[in-house]
Structure formats: structure tokens, C-alpha cells
Amino acid sequence: MNNQILKTFSSFDVAIDLGTYKTAIYVRGEGIVLEEPSLITYRNGNLSPHDIIAVGDEAQKIQGKEPMFVTTVKPLHGGVVEHLEATQVMVKHFAKKAGLLKRFRKPNILISNPVAISNIERRAVRDVASMIGSKSIGLIEEPIAAAIGCGIDIGESRACMIVDAGWGITEAAVISLGGIVHCESERVGGELIISSIIEYFKKHYSLVIGEKTAASITDVLSDADCKFELEMCVRGMDVGSRLPCLRKFKLEELKAVILSPLTSIIRTIRRTLENTPPMLSADLIENGIILTGGTALLKNFDKLIEDQTGVPVRVADDPYRCVVRGGGIALDYLGRFKSA
Ligand SMILES: Nc1ncnc2c1ncn2[C@@H]1O[C@H](COP(=O)(O)OP(=O)(O)OP(=O)(O)O)[C@@H](O)[C@H]1O
Ligand SMILES: [Mg+2]
Structure with a gap:
């Protein structure tokens, strides 16, 4: 990787992919230590500790079978925090389960977020990370993390295109020289x-x-x-x-039936291609599009994108984990990312 871009100021300890579908935690030197559905079950609409019934995997077992006055919710929607308090309680529970608070007194946290979010939505991501008692919080854009996570040298001048298709949001980004040249987002997945x-x-x-x-x-x-x-x-x-x-x-x-949502995703990809500077288009034809996120696993989705865009498509290895893996690889490169 380009040392200038990935210059180390100090280190983050933990990377978190706070997804609409699942939350994953990566600890420096250890790898992914937790991966659970972003779900929380509670009683009487109340998030006080004695009303929390289950979180993550346990909440998924209960989902759809709840008695009266008990609800299971996904606290994120469309890639962003929708229910702040529920997300904070959920993430605090995951941090405890992953042993973060035992490992680090005040962990430095790198947390991924979509590119197309408002300042208020970004503030909510920081508020969630601060619940873990973090010393410093860094934000990394999900397509950048996904690119690092699938082994791309993002510092190169040759452009690459990442399509991260998750549960609540899809982002199609062209990356060159360590930054995003153009990104289109659609809250579909x-x-x-x-x-x-x-x-x-x-x-x-x-x-x-x-x-x-x-x-x-x-x-x-x-x-x-x-x-x-x-x-x-x-x-x-x-x-x-x-x-x-x-x-x-x-x-x-x-x-x-699934063609309609997939077509929305392809429209997002086409918009990015249309807005890519011509100098970089040649790189994209050569390098192709790399598909990450859980929705990349749908059979023949890569071929459908290829047919509709004329650009070769490759599904990343283990696409579901590219973002958290990339965040993990980036842990040593604090200087590259904005401190919150
Ligand atoms: N092994 C698998 N096979 C098929 N689909 C899978 C698999 N694992 C996860 N998925 C699908 O991946 C989707 C979730 O993708 P992902 O985990 O990338 O979303 P997310 O990062 O939590 O959400 P977002 O980025 O939109 O906030 C779900 O639709 C899920 O059904
Ligand atoms: Mg995601």
C-alpha cells in the first residue's frame, strides 16, 4: 500500500461495521471477534436494562414469535441509525460480549458509515461509538473499507469501482489515489x-x-x-x-420478482459509471466492477450487472465481510481517516 496515504499517526484498536443487517467487530491483531444480526428485543417499548430481552443472535431466534408487549427491532434503516437509543444499547451489548471493555480501558474505534449520509446521521454514528467509552473515534467510508477488505491497493492511480450492496443501502463508488472520485447511493438492498x-x-x-x-x-x-x-x-x-x-x-x-430491486441497484451503478471522468473509465473497463456486501451473493447478479453495463464484474471473496475486514486492515492507519 502507498505509505504516504496510509501513514500511521497512531493506532485504532477496534473496527466496527455497523450494518443495517449485521454488526461485525474486528480487534487489531485478532480478526473478527463478533458478527451478529443488528437486532434488539425489548419489553413495553422500554430500553432500560431489565426490559432488554435479547440482542443479536438471541433476538433473531425470538423475532416473529414475540408475545404481546415485546418487540424486536432493527435499530438501523437504510444503512443509517434510525433508533439512536436502541442502537447504542445494542452496540454496548456487543462490545461487552466481544470483551472490548476488558481488552481496552478506552478503545480507539474506527467505525464504517455510508458515503451518502447527512451530518446528523454521521453524528449518530459517533454517538453510538462514544457509548463504548472510546478514547477516539474515526470514521471510514464503507466503499473505501470494502475496497481495502478485498485486497485492493486504494492508493494506486488506477481507478477501481466498488459496489457494496448490503441490506438497507447500496453504494457504487469509483476510487482512485486513496479517495472516492464519485459515489452514488440508493437506499435499496x-x-x-x-x-x-x-x-x-x-x-x-x-x-x-x-x-x-x-x-x-x-x-x-x-x-x-x-x-x-x-x-x-x-x-x-x-x-x-x-x-x-x-x-x-x-x-x-x-x-x-427480484429483478425490480436488482434493477434499482443497477441504475445506481450506471449513474456512477456515467459520472466517472473519462480518464478513469478505461481503468474500470480493465479492472472491472468489484461486488461486495451480502446481496452480492445472489446467484447471477454479477452477470446481470455485466449484461446491463458492459463492464466486467467480479464478486469479492467473502463479500459479506469485506467492510469489516477492510476496517480491520485500516486499523493501523489512523492518519488516513478523519478523527471525529
Ligand atoms: N451466506 C449468505 N448467502 C446469501 N445471502 C446472504 C448471506 N449472508 C448474508 N446474506 C444476505 O446479505 C444481506 C445483508 O448484507 P450485508 O451484511 O452486507 O448488509 P449490512 O452491511 O448489514 O447492511 P447495510 O450495509 O445495507 O447497512 C442480507 O440480505 C442477507 O440475507
Ligand atoms: Mg454494509
Whole structure:
């Protein structure tokens, strides 16, 4: 990596990818020490300690089965903090579980955030990190972290393009000489894919299915060996009788259903390509687009982008973890990133 760009002033101890879908924590010298769904379950709309029922993995087990007065929420939405207090409680719980407070008295935290967020939304990210009792907080833009995380030398003058497609937000960024040249964002990702599937079964099969069931279908669609001609069974509740029931469908049917959210993502990518200075376009054709984020795992999504943009696309290794891995690699390079 370019030493000038990645000059070390001092070190961060911890990198956090605070995602709409999952939160991941990386500790310098150790790697990823925690990765759990960004979820919290609490009672009576109250976030005091004795009303918190579950967080992360435990909240996911409860989600959709809650008794009255108990709710499970995703405290982030569209890539940003929506419910500040719930996010703070959730992150504090994760920090404790990951042993951060035992390892470091006051950890220096590098936290990733989308490029396209307002100052208020950025302030909320800092407020969340400050709950851990951090000494200093640095912010790193997610496409930069994703690029570092998939092994790109971001200091090079040859441009690269990262498309980070997560749960709540997709960002398509062109990076050159260690910075973002142009970035387009759209608050669309896995969440819209899941809600489109739920809507499809309601409309065409009179079947109400839950988020977990729809997610298990997208897992099948993400399997490299996925055979679209396969017939599958799905369980849910009949809209009319409200009784549990089972329906058969072909995976093939869902291709058109998920096409609409995927098209929104592709429009975002095209806008970035259209706004890339011509000097850098040649690099993009040569280097191709690198796809990161959990939504990159959808089978044939890379080919669809290639067809619609004419630019080669490669799915990063372990795309789901590129941002936190990149934050981890960047831990030693504080000077490169803004101190909050
Ligand atoms: N192994 C997997 N196979 C298929 N999809 C997966 C896999 N792991 C995660 N996903 C999907 O990835 C999506 C979440 O992506 P990701 O973790 O990148 O989001 P996030 O970073 O939390 O959200 P955002 O960046 O939008 O705030 C979900 O739709 C989830 O279903
Ligand atoms: Mg993300």
C-alpha cells in the first residue's frame, strides 16, 4: 500500500461495521471477534436494562414469535441509525460480549458509515461509538473499507469501482489515489428483495410468509448450485382462512420478482459509471466492477450487472465481510481517516 496515504499517526484498536443487517467487530491483531444480526428485543417499548430481552443472535431466534408487549427491532434503516437509543444499547451489548471493555480501558474505534449520509446521521454514528467509552473515534467510508477488505491497493492511480450492496443501502463508488472520485447511493438492498418476495406470495399464492422464510428462499437463490427449475415448498398462513398451510412454487418464478430491486441497484451503478471522468473509465473497463456486501451473493447478479453495463464484474471473496475486514486492515492507519 502507498505509505504516504496510509501513514500511521497512531493506532485504532477496534473496527466496527455497523450494518443495517449485521454488526461485525474486528480487534487489531485478532480478526473478527463478533458478527451478529443488528437486532434488539425489548419489553413495553422500554430500553432500560431489565426490559432488554435479547440482542443479536438471541433476538433473531425470538423475532416473529414475540408475545404481546415485546418487540424486536432493527435499530438501523437504510444503512443509517434510525433508533439512536436502541442502537447504542445494542452496540454496548456487543462490545461487552466481544470483551472490548476488558481488552481496552478506552478503545480507539474506527467505525464504517455510508458515503451518502447527512451530518446528523454521521453524528449518530459517533454517538453510538462514544457509548463504548472510546478514547477516539474515526470514521471510514464503507466503499473505501470494502475496497481495502478485498485486497485492493486504494492508493494506486488506477481507478477501481466498488459496489457494496448490503441490506438497507447500496453504494457504487469509483476510487482512485486513496479517495472516492464519485459515489452514488440508493437506499435499496436485501431488505427490498425480501419484501418483494413476501409481497409476491401474498398476491399470487394468498400466503403470508415471514421474513425468515423469505430469507431462506434468498439463501437458496444465492447457492452457487441453485437450479431455478426446481420446485420448492413454502410454509405460511393462508390469507383467507388464516390457517397454516403449504404451497409449492418454482424458483424460476422469483427471477422476475427480484429483478425490480436488482434493477434499482443497477441504475445506481450506471449513474456512477456515467459520472466517472473519462480518464478513469478505461481503468474500470480493465479492472472491472468489484461486488461486495451480502446481496452480492445472489446467484447471477454479477452477470446481470455485466449484461446491463458492459463492464466486467467480479464478486469479492467473502463479500459479506469485506467492510469489516477492510476496517480491520485500516486499523493501523489512523492518519488516513478523519478523527471525529
Ligand atoms: N451466506 C449468505 N448467502 C446469501 N445471502 C446472504 C448471506 N449472508 C448474508 N446474506 C444476505 O446479505 C444481506 C445483508 O448484507 P450485508 O451484511 O452486507 O448488509 P449490512 O452491511 O448489514 O447492511 P447495510 O450495509 O445495507 O447497512 C442480507 O440480505 C442477507 O440475507
Ligand atoms: Mg454494509
